[in-house]
Amino acid sequence: xxxxxxxxxxxxxxxxxxxxxxxxxxxxxxxxxxxxxxxxxxxxxxxxxxxxxxxxxxxxxxxxxxxxxxxxxxxxxxxxxxxxxxxxxxxxxxxxxxxxxxxxxxxxxxxxxxxx
Amino acid sequence: xxxxxxxxxxxxxxxxxxxxxxxxxxxxxxxxxxxxxxxxxxxxxxxxxxxxxxxxxxxxxxxxxxxxxxxxxxxxxxxxxxxxxxxxxxxxxxxxxxxxxxxxxxxxxxxxx
Numbered sequence: 001x002x003x004x005x006x007x008x009x010x011x012x013x014x015x016x017x018x019x020x021x022x023x024x025x026x027x028x029x030x031x032x033x034x035x036x037x038x039x040x041x042x043x044x045x046x047x048x049x050x051x052x053x054x055x056x057x058x059x060x061x062x063x064x065x066x067x068x069x070x071x072x073x074x075x076x077x078x079x080x081x082x083x084x085x086x087x088x089x090x091x092x093x094x095x096x097x098x099x100x101x102x103x104x105x106x107x108x109x110x111x112x113x114x115x116x
Numbered sequence: 117x118x119x120x121x122x123x124x125x126x127x128x129x130x131x132x133x134x135x136x137x138x139x140x141x142x143x144x145x146x147x148x149x150x151x152x153x154x155x156x157x158x159x160x161x162x163x164x165x166x167x168x169x170x171x172x173x174x175x176x177x178x179x180x181x182x183x184x185x186x187x188x189x190x191x192x193x194x195x196x197x198x199x200x201x202x203x204x205x206x207x208x209x210x211x212x213x214x215x216x217x218x219x220x221x222x223x224x225x226x227x228x229x
Contacts (some may be wrong), residue, residue, distance in 0.1 A: 006158070035219075043160070043219035044202075091159050105148075107159025 002026065004108035006092050012114045018080040021111045025074070025094030025102075032075050033095075033105065034067060035053060038088035082115045091115075120204045125224040129161045130217070134191045136223050138204030141185050144206040149180060149187045152202045154222070163202075191225075 005024045013019050025032045034046040046065070047057035051072035060067070064083070069075040079086055089112050093105040128134045128174040128181070140149070148167050152160035164171055166178040166220040191198060201222040 042221055045218070093159070104162040104165070105152075105160075107161065109158050 004092055004094050006046075006090075006108035006111045008111055009109065010112040010114070012116065013082055015084055016081045018078065019082055019113060020088050021077045021092075021113070023075045023077070023092030023094075023108060026106055029094035029096055029106070030072065031095040032069060033093045034075070034077055035091040035093065036088050037087065037091070037115050038080050041088075043057065046077075046112070080112070082113070084115050087113055087115045119218070120206055120220045121205050122202075122220060122223045124221060125226065127226050127228065128194055129228050130195055131193050134194050134198075134225060134227075135187045136191075136202055136204075137186055138189070139186045140204070140206045142209065143184050143206055147184075147206045148208070149178065149184075150205045150207070151176070151178065151189045152203045152205065152219075154203065160203060160219070194225075194227045195229060196227050199225060201225070205218070 004026055007022045023032065030051050030075050032049040035043050036046055037043045045059040047060055047067055048055045049069045052069050064079055064081060066078045067075060075092065077090060089110040091107055091110045093107045095105050119142065126134065126136065137151050137161050145180065148165055150165040151163040153163050154160040164173055164176050164178045168184060171178045179188040181192065186205065189202060201224050203222040205219060209215050
């Protein structure tokens, strides 16, 4: 079974440009989460999809960030326009809809974003 | 969401048992305790989860006292490859199967030969 995959693994852009990160969850996982770690800080929750619906987007920092999950499969996270403070590692995770009590999140390896 | 407190770092030697304790004084009734492991340049990886008493799997054991205000992750006979950051998370697993998690600073475990 393929794990959670994220693309690109590393992106370097200039301030003001746009970047789109992609996450392919494990097949059959209805829950999809985005997290990020900015330099030297803790991993922070950004948002949670259940299928194609945004269940919780309270962690999105501002309206420069837009997440989509069309069709309930892969998800994209767009940053437009990117600012210096957006630099960090963006993680995607997925889990089954009815996980029972396992509560296991499967994480991708992350997309490192560097804004110059 | 319950806040967690863990030691920032720990050192150990190969073959030793390592116990990492996490404090979560304001844990709620519906909260579960989950531990993740993270290697550099990788995403966190699930280790173990529990609600109360003791849980054991092929990788670790999790001890949770009756008041659930703390938990201890026990790694038996660590090896060099167990050098990583270990996160203790506390959260409510709802019926949707998902939960909003808070990662603290984690505990950086360094295993020496």
